[in-house]
Amino acid sequence: MRNLNLIVYLNPNWDKGYGGELELWEHDIELNCPSYCAKIIEPQFNRAVIFNTAQNSWHGMPNAYNDPTGSQRNSIAAYYLSPNNFQSLRNGALFAPTELQKGDPEIERLIKERARNY
Numbered sequence: 001m002r003n004l005n006l007i008v009y010l011n012p013n014w015d016k017g018y019g020g021e022l023e024l025w026e027h028d029i030e031l032n033c034p035s036y037c038a039k040i041i042e043p044q045f046n047r048a049v050i051f052n053t054a055q056n057s058w059h060g061m062p063n064a065y066n067d068p069t070g071s072q073r074n075s076i077a078a079y080y081l082s083p084n085n086f087q088s089l090r091n092g093a094l095f096a097p098t099e100l101q102k103g104d105p106e107i108e109r110l111i112k113e114r115a116r117n118y
Contacts (some may be wrong), residue, residue, distance in 0.1 A: 004080040009043040011074055020065030020073040025058035034058035034096045057116045062098045
């Protein structure tokens with residue numbers, strides 16, 4: 001089971017206007033989905049972000065990175081994994097649609113496919 005994520009951002013010329021921020025979301029217990037964005041983290045050069053990764057640790061980059069020069073947003077990610085004694089199969093990542101994606105059958109299909117057990 002994945003317990004922690006570590007991300008180190010590698011773009012020395014990152015500009016806030018490019019987007020691509022990491023968002024950490026609170027979990028809505030009743031609806032079992034993200035409720036609101038609790039923290040936005042800018043991908044500044046050499047910034048390291050470490051955060052808990054549980055089944056309900058909603059995080060992602062819903063706003064695309066858009067550098068007009070065409071460069072990519074680069075990062076290194078590492079994960080701390082531990083044995084899971086309560087579950088024999090590892091769950092895939094659970095995604096939530098953005099406001100613009102809600103109700104899109106293709107997005108819903110992709111979310112279900114990605115969340116399948118391995």
